[in-house]
Amino acid sequence: MGENILALRNISKAFYGIKALSDVSIRVEKGEVLGIIGENGAGKSTLMNIVGGVLQPDSGDMLLYDQPYKPKNTMDANASKIAFIHQELNLCNNLTVAENIFLIDFPKINKIPYINKREMNRLAHEAIKAVGLQCPPDTLIEKLSQGERQLVEIAKAFSMDAQVIIFDEPTTSLTARETERLFKIIGDLKQKGRSIIYISHILSDIQKLTDRIVVLRDGNVTAEGTTSSFNIDSMIFNMIGRDMKHIYPERKNVVSDEKKVELVNITKKGIVSNINLHAHEGEVVGIFGLMGSGRTELMHIFFGLDSFESGEIKIKGKLKSKNTAVQSIKQGVAFVTENRREEGLMLEMTVLENLSFVAMPNLASRFLRFIDKSRIADKAAAISQRLRIKSGAIEKSAAKSLSGGNQQKVVIGKWLMTSPEIFIVDEPTRGIDVGAKFEVYSVINNLACDGAAVLVVSSEIEELMGICDRIYVMSRGEITGCVGQDEFDRETILRYAFGQCAFNKNASHESEVQQ
Amino acid sequence: MFLKGSPTERNKSDVKDLFVKVLLSEYFIVFFCLLIFVSLMPVTPHIASRANINNIMSNLWPLFIIAIGQTVVLIVAGIDLSQTSIIAITSVVGAAIMTSKADPTLFEKSPLWGWFLTESGGPLAGEPAAIYAAIFVMILIGVGIGCFNGFFIHKFKMPPFMVTLVSQMLFSALAIYLTKSENIIGLPKNFKAIGSGSIMKIIPYSMIFAIVVAVLAAILLNKTVLGKWLYLVGSNPKASAVIGVPTGKVIIFAYAFSGFCAAMGSVLLSARLIAGRPTLGQTMLMDVVGAAVIGGTSLFGGKGKVSWTLFGALFFVILANALNMMKLPFYVVDMAKGIVIIIAVAFDVLRIEIKRRTNVM
Amino acid sequence: MNNNNKANMSAFALKLLKNIPLLLFILVFVVFGLITPVFFEWDNIENILTSSSYIGIVAIGMTLVLLTGGIDLSVGSLMFLSASSAGLLIRNFGFPIWLAIVSAIVIGLLVGAFHAFCINKLKLVPFIVTLSTLVALKGLTLMLTKSVAVEWPSAITGMASRRLLGFIPLPVFIFIVIIILVQLMLKSTPLGRHIYAVGYNSEVAAKAGIDHIKIIAVVYILCSVLAAIGGIISVTQLGIVNAGYGEGEEFKAIAAAVLGGTSLSGGVGSVFPGVVIGTLLIQVVQAGLVYLQVDIYMQPIITAGIILLAILLDSLRTMLEKRLERRNITKSCE
Known part of the structure; x- marks a missing residue:
């Protein structure tokens, strides 16, 4: 097969006597996308931090182009053309795009420490053009969206001519479109002969994107092979060390007719408009929407952390008098926040x-x-x-x-x-590993069994389809569709999420009643 | 156990263990105080004399009361630089209310002259209730300035440092303006007793004041919902808002309480001085913030205890006293104080580091 | 339509609020000038500029520290120390003036290095470190001077009235040079950009490969050096260093920096126009109150009030900015 760019041999690392990695050996080929998966605490981040120069191994060594590679810090790694794009982006929001790209290597005028701004912006312009970011290089990072910021990080890797680029959970805060774009860029990078190490919890992405997969568990490599040799089940098996028959718990909740919550025509200018939704006793209701569709904002308004301009909120049939968090708690609403x-x-x-x-x-x-x-x-x-x-x-x-x-x-x-009798649960499984997810789902299920109404906000369609009785779909601050359990379908939900209305505005009430 | 090592070696490790234990103890600063105290006894035996201990104590109580207020504000991740000016202005106003004489040559130009302050003193001159009224007004002003700080900090999201800095400038300037920089004297005899009197010559009134405030604060912080809310808002305001904590009110309360403590401290300080002084407390800021922080209260919020602050205040008072005892000039005292504080805080950092390591092991 | 108007209005209000210190400065200046026309005379303007120069230099140093999210409360005491020790060196040890000034600057450097040591190596909080040195340096100076006022030779006081190009007083000239140098450093050198990066988030900066320990050391040393220079320059105007000298200057410097838009949490702020305007605003108010013959005890109250007003308006700006920058989600608002 292809030539090895990077090889890790028998890497071990312990923190205060606790083993995080033991004898891990992996290799990265030129021009491949290597997926690394594993539960939280399996050692993925530790391993990548060692490659990226953030941490040093206790034992074992690394070879880069068959030469010993011993980075003492990030700068060493960068000098060896290895770039690490962290899950939490590493950008200074108060500086410009160009400044962030050249932060430790500013183009200077004649070697005196005076930044050549024209040259810097020119180079930065080239770098961001290559990743498809459309903004002037002197834009402040704080003006950019999460996805755009990530592109800046990739442009930075680009400008240093990185041969190995590590992505740690890059899609957690991206919209669907931004994710698509990221995947396309990763494809391009691969075409250009760059090697990519891609870490993610989203196994379907791993399947779609990678050429080879390494599975880690408790600091050991438990499986390694071409992506085609894995399916989702075998990935999970190797990650958690046992079969997982059910990703979602068995549903036993009984939905009654009593409406626990009802939002009627809730509107706040620029944020949400004309929201109508309800949840029954014993029902798990999903709210799906892409990043930035207003789902979290809507929940903040419902719970009283934010105000609204018109419409009404009814809890157990009673109008909510004051829209404050204290009042919500008094009336039996609980809010498990996203963060x-x-x-x-x-x-x-x-x-x-x-x-x-x-x-x-x-x-x-x-x-x-x-x-x-x-x-x-x-x-x-x-x-x-x-x-x-x-x-x-x-x-x-x-x-x-x-x-x-x-x-x-x-x-x-x-x-x-x-x-409480009404639960709002915002992104309940973000950053949680497969085993623990099941337990969180069970808790949600049990709440419904005990008669609570549960509103689950999530950006993972499968998750909502697995645990909900009904799913509302939001797009741009409006509810564009509502799907019952028997009509659950990925395509339909996504179509609504991209803004295709299931019903025009006048008919909105009707169709909601019909479902 | 007994076979391990020679006796001297064992002693050595015992000493080391003890040292680490003392260093890690919550009461480290108390040991530190004792160390200073004991090591000075041979040099200046006078330090342990009854008169000197009384002196130490009478310096301790006002500082302790004021530092308790600072602690509460630090717990909500704020800071109150205006306490010194609260001390000054309450001292002036309180004295003006109860004084029984005012020299026209000094106060003629004061804006209080004529309608509030006259040659025969303040509005309540000679009244038996004057002291109570004065103390009441002092507390009212302290709480009022505290609310003023809290209001701006909460309502306009202004940084606490700036708000309290400005109110420090504002109210200390006001105190000087009101009296034209003169001390107000001629306070009632009973008021003097608060500062230097005692019950049966054993328990000073000032100590009773301090204990009452300390117990109140300790109950507040440990036993009540409001107390827990203070810690919550200090460690995570966002999460607090979600679970229904009225963060704004909690913040305003913290500053009001700080103002209350500063006013109580001012009562003791003015009573000891038997005067209302517009620059009273001006140099105390360092001692107050230092007492809280050296005790272990974090400048970043969410952490602090009344008992810690007592130890911190004790440390400052003993340090100053010890340096005075050595007959050092006041400027050397200042210098030494600054250096010892840095050492003490450095020890604290070391302590936390050791603790972290031993815990993880 | 109505909406549009409203949005425009708040955008306008924002623009207005963004330049609050400048507007307040102009407003105060014009109002004082209209009341007492003497205020517009060159002598007075020169006077304001000269008295701004020393506090402005100290405030620039303070801004560097604030930019990294730190604070330096010791600058007032350090001014006292540098001015006194330079005076003593000249008077008691026969140092030539230039050498005494260099010595004073070296003292500033050492103090800054001490701060950096405590903050970087001992991991102490800047607030406590500099609060301690505030007290300690004052004590040290009083010890050196035995609490007696130090008089400087008339040669040095003459420097304040020396003119460059016929009209720029020397202190103002030095002030301008420092403004230009620091401004260039902040905006156009890697060091300057790194100061902003560390101020935004030192962890992020460190991960990106910036030596944040070095940056912290540099800003505290620069701040102390500038405070020492500020101390000497103010003495060229006063000619004498009294025991109470320098007291409260740290707060004045912080106020000037914050009025100029510097954030106490780091990463935001500028020397020009920011701190320069902040300093001038404070000085104009103080000079104006003298001209208007306002009660001398009343003056600090009014000054404090104006500072409160300025930072209040600044907070309103930040709040409005947040509201305006809240993204619109619904279609109807596009």
Whole structure:
């Protein structure tokens, strides 16, 4: 086959005595796309950080073009023409596109430290043209969308003539169109003889994009081979070490006629217009939309974190009087936010504390609102058991020490403390591995079984089709379609998501009633 | 165990263990204070005398009260630079209310002259209730300025540093303006007692003040919903808003509480001085913020305790006292103070680093 | 239609708010001038420029530190130290003036290096480090001077009144040179761009391969050096260094930087027009209040009030900007 560009031999790495990688050997061929998959904590990031010069291995070595390759830092890696595009983009938003591309290697005038701006912008223009980014090179990064920012990172790799480009979960914050464009660019890079290492949780993307796959589990390579030798099931098998018969739990919830939530003609100029949706008791309702379709904004409005201009929100048939978060909580609404670490958890605090926050005011004494610690602790222990949160003693272990799946359970658990009847769950499985996803789905399913109405916002169609009774599709701030379980179909949903209305505006009410 | 190593070696490792233990302890700063204190005893035996200990204590209480307020603000990830000006302006206004004489040659040009302050003193001169009224007004002003800070910080999303910096400039200038830079004297005798009096010559009133404020603050922070909210807003305002915490009110409360503490501190300081001084507290900022931070309260929010602040305040007071005891001129005291603080904070960083390593191992 | 108008209005308001310090500066200047026409005379303008020069230089140093998200509270004390020690070197040790000035600058350099050491190596918070040196340096200076005011020889006070090209006072000339140099450094050299990058996010900068430790060291050293220079320049105007000298200058410098649009959280700010306008605004207000013969005790209150107004308007701008930049999702708004 093709020649090896990069070879890793027997790489091991431990953090404070805990093995992250043991004896990992992989190779990268010229002009191939190598997919690396594995659950969170399998060692993918550690491995790539070693290749990218961010970390140094404890033992083992690397060869680049058959020469020893020992990067001490990112700059060494870059000098060896290896570029690492992190999941969290590494750009300075207060600088221009061109400045970010040439940040450590500014074109100078006659070797004096004076930046040759004209030359810099010219070179940057070439680089961004090559990746299809349409903006002047002196645009500030903060003015660009997530997808455009990623293109800047790729342009940077381009400008340094990188031969190996590592992508770590590049699509998590991209819209569908941006993802398509990214894949096309990766194809182009491959054509030009560049090697790509592509890390992702989205197995269908891996299947579509890569030539070869390496599967990691617990710091070991468990499988390696051409992409055609894998199917999704075998990938999952190798990732988690056991068969996974069901990706989604069995549905047992019973949808009753009682409407728990109803949004009527909710409009906020520029954000959402004329939103009508409802959810019944015991129903799991999906809300699908591409990035930027307004789904998260709509949930913020519904929960009272943002205002709306016209329309009404009814909870259990009662009009919501004040649209604030406090009122929502009072009326039994819970909001599991999209951003677990930023909006959901106090990472430094313990699991017990995190579980207690929502219920704290309810369980406090009337007089001066003293906290009832023992009541809270009992209740939290019960919740933690019910959700099977895996952690050390809940009053001791900090939330940040938990795995992604368990963190998500803590976020859900803190709401369960007040026994709400309506759940808003925004991107519940983002960044969570396959095994933990199943557990989160089970929790959602159980909530519905207990009679709650659950609104699940997600950008993964399969996930929604797997756990929902009904799916609303949003596009550009409007609801463009509503699909019942028996009509679930990827194509249909995507068509709505790209803005093709299922019903014209006048008929919107009607068709919703019909379904 | 017993067979391992010679006795001296064992001693060595014991000493090392003890050292690490002390360093890692939450009460490290207390040990540090003791160390300073004890190591100075041979040099200046006077340091352990009753009079000096009383002196240390009487310096401790006002600083402690004010630093508690600062701690609460630091917990919500803010900072209150205006405490010094709150001390000054409450001192002036409180004194103006209860003074029984004012020299016309000094105060003639004061904007208070004539309608508020006259030759026969303030509006409540000679009234028995004057002290209570004055203290009440002082607290009211402190809380008011705190609300002013909190309002701008919350409503206009202005950086706390700038808002409280401006109100520091504003209100200290106002205090000087009101009195034309003169001290207001002639305060009632009973007021003086608050500063230097004691119950049965054992428990000073100032200590009672401090303990009341400290207990209030400790209960607030540990036992009430509002207290937990302070920590929540300090560590993650976004997540707090989602779970229904009224973040704005919590922030305003923190600054109001800080103003309250500054006013209480001002009562003690003015009473000790037996005067209202427009520059009172001007040089305290470093001690106040330092006491909170050295105690262990984080400048980045979400972390802080009343007891920690007590230790921090104790540290500052003992340090200043020790340096004074050595008969050093005041400027050397300043210099040494600055250096010792850097050392103490560096120790703290070292401590956290060791803790992190030992925990992970 | 109505919508469009509204959007235009807020865009206009934003433009207006973006230039608030400049507008306030012009407004204050014109108002004072109309009340007392003397205000427009060259003598007065020169006076304002000269008194702006030293605080402006200190504020430029402060801006560099603020740009990286740090803070330096010690500049006032350092001004005191540099001015006093240079004076002492001349008077007691017979140093030539130039050597004394160089020594003062070296002292600034050392203090800056100490800050950098504490922040980079000991990992201490800049706020606490510089708060400590604020107290310590003041103590040190009082020790050196034995709390006695230091008088400078008349040769150096003469420098303030020296004119370049016949009309530019020397302090103003130095101020302008420093503005140009720092502006060029920030906008057009790798170092300057790296300062912005570190200020935006030091982790991101480090990952991108920037030596952020070096950048932090450079800004604290530059800040201290500029504070030392500022101290000397102010003495050329005053001729004497009293015990209370330099007190509160750190806050004045921070205020000037923030008025000029520098963010306390780093990554945003500029020397020109930013800090220069911020400094001039404060000085014009102070000079104007003197001209209007406002009660001397009233002056700082008004100054503080105007600073509050300026930062309040700046916050309003940021809030409005956020609202305007909120992307439109629905079609109807295109």
